[in-house]
Amino acid sequence: MTYLKEISVQHILDAITADDATSEDFASLALPESYRAAxxxxxxxxxxxxxxxxDKDPRKSLHVDEVALPxxxxxxxFVGVMASAINYNTVWTSIFEPVSTFGFLERYGRLSELTKRHDLPYHIVGSDLSGVVLRTGPGVTKWKPGDRVVAHCLSVELEAADGHDDTMMDPExxxxxFETNFGGLAEVAMVKANQLMPKPEHLTWEEAASPGLVNCTAYRQLVSKNGGNMKQGDNVLIWGASGGLGGFATQYVLNGGGTPICVVSNEEKAEICRSMGAEHIINRSEENYRFWKDEHNQDPKEWLRFGRKIRELTGGEDIDIVFEHPGRETFGASVFVTRxxxxxxxxxxxxxxMHQYDNRYLWMNLKRIISSHFANYxxxxEANRLVAQGKIHPTxxxxxxxxxxxxxxxxxxxxAHQGKVGVLCxxxxxxxGVRNDEMRAxxxxxxxxFRGV
Incomplete structure (x- = not known):
């Protein structure tokens, strides 16, 4: 059985790398009974x-096992996964924090006979992929075997009315x-057809797999009317401005006519921001901000010092939008410095x-805190289209x-990384995987x- 499985996976790879494989060729491929997955x-x-x-080490909890094809x-x-990427949700799953994700799978499994497949004694992780469609289930009309795709990570049922204005509002x-099984850190992944988007063809497989979750998240959080609704001229404070999320936020602010104020932790990361076109950089290691006096008390004097630095960079203006994701460590300062x-x-x-901030600076100054979680369809x-057009780039x-x-x-x-970390599957x-060499050049x-940083 193992010998037959290896041949089948190799046949999938051969078809993907062939220049002349047709949709019919992919549709006729024998799929393996099992495949390797994290x-x-x-x-x-x-x-x-x-x-x-x-101190929790994902190398001890993450295993590459043979798993049954669902x-x-x-x-x-079914998608033959050429590459995937690591997100913080994979970290959380691997260290079983804040809760074990098996609780998610158990609850999803109780929803229907179909979702029961997800409730297994193992969880296949990964919320990004690039690859090729291998099989489509009943009712799929937009995609066919052989299509080169990337996937976003939104899974919804859309049986309730709530999600039909904004799919992120679906109760399911x-x-x-992360909250479902059969993820992208595997040789084969199972996704809903409406998760698929065209692969940007000037990118390699690993480059195309890497934007997904963070790019879509940054788009909604900053650009969309459901998030910051950024406009030209906005001053945008970006924490971790060269990181997985922040690297995309910095690009969106620059593309949209805003002014990014990029917070980074060292000069190497500052140089990445400058190379993207950002001019206003706050290097935390040089400024040595200490927003917390101790575990329980923040230091408003440090908020003031931080605000003065921002005004020094912007010519006396305050922040229009804060792109927040660190949370507890920075949230009090974020609320304070916003205009x-x-x-x-x-x-x-x-x-x-557990965020803490001084609510007087929020309510008396009519500021708003907006929660933003991933992105709707x-x-x-829209976020993937900008990557495909070469207006937003992988990190x-x-x-x-x-x-x-x-x-x-x-x-x-x-x-111990910069930007995104990719995984070849x-x-x-x-x-x-590149098919548009002219655009790539x-x-x-x-x-x-971000390479080599």
Whole structure:
């Protein structure tokens, strides 16, 4: 059985790398009964009990196992995954924080006979992919075998009215590969057909896989009317401005006629922001801000000092929009430095979930805090379209093999990375998958901006 499985996976790769394989060729491929995937195991959820978050090692909890190919349901698609990427949700899954994701799978499994397939003793992780459609389930009309695709990670049922204005409002909204099973860090992934988008053809497989989650998240949080609704001339404070999320936020502000005020932690990251065109940089290691006096008390004098630095850079103006994602460590300062009537958008809490801020600076100055979580279908398409047009570029810095997924996740966990970290799945090496060399040559410097950092 293992021998037959290996031949089948190799046939998939051969078809993907062939220049003349047709849709009919892909449709006739024999699919494997099992495939390799990065998983966490349900019987190991207590393995880090008693350890501090920083000490939990994803290399111990993430395994590359043989898993069974699930049954394909209506509206679903199998994708041969050439590459994927690491996000913070993979870190959270791997260290079983803030809760074990098996609770998500159990709840989803109770929804219907179809969703019961997701409730397994292992969780296949990963919320990004680039690859090729292998099979389509009943009712799929937009995509066919052989289509080269990327996937966004929004999974919805859309049986309730709530999600038909904004799909993120669906009561059954989930993030694929985090709150559902059969994710992208695998040789094969199962997604809903409405998650698929065309692969930007001037990018390699690993480059095309890397924007997905963070690019769509940044678009909604900053550009969309559901988020910051940024306009020309806005001063936008971007925490971690050269990181996975911040690297896209910086690009969107520059493209949209705004002024990014980029907060980074060292000069190397500052240079990345400058190379994108940003002029206003705050290097935290040089300024040595200490927003917290101790574990329980913040220091408003440091907020004031931070605000003075911002005004020094902007010619006396305050912040219109804050692109927030660190959370606890920075949130008090973010609320304070925002102008009267300004907006703080938040999509994450990588430094802690329990935010504290002085509410007087919020209510008396009519500021707004807007929560933003991933992106709806339309926003995802718009974000991917900008990548395909070469107006927004990947932030990929390094790529690992699927067997090294634990190390790749550890890098992100310890912030020992820059931009996005990619993972090769079926692709045997980097640099494959480009079909528009002319366009690529035009943008090569921007595409490689984060490489080697």
């Amino acid at each position: 998983v966490v195991r349900k019987d190991e959820v207590e393995m880090f009990q008693g350890q501090e978050s920083r 049954e394909l349901g209506p509206g679903e698609v 909204q989930r993030i694929w590969g 009267k009537g300004g907006t703080i958008t938040t999509c994450a809490s990588t430094s802690g979930y 339309r926003e995802s398409w 990929l810095s390094r790529t690992y093999s699927l067997d090294e997924v634990g190390q790749a996740t550890l890098d992100v966990h310890r912030n 079926l692709a045997p090496e980097e640099g494959m 035009t943008h090569l410097e921007a595409i490689n901006r």
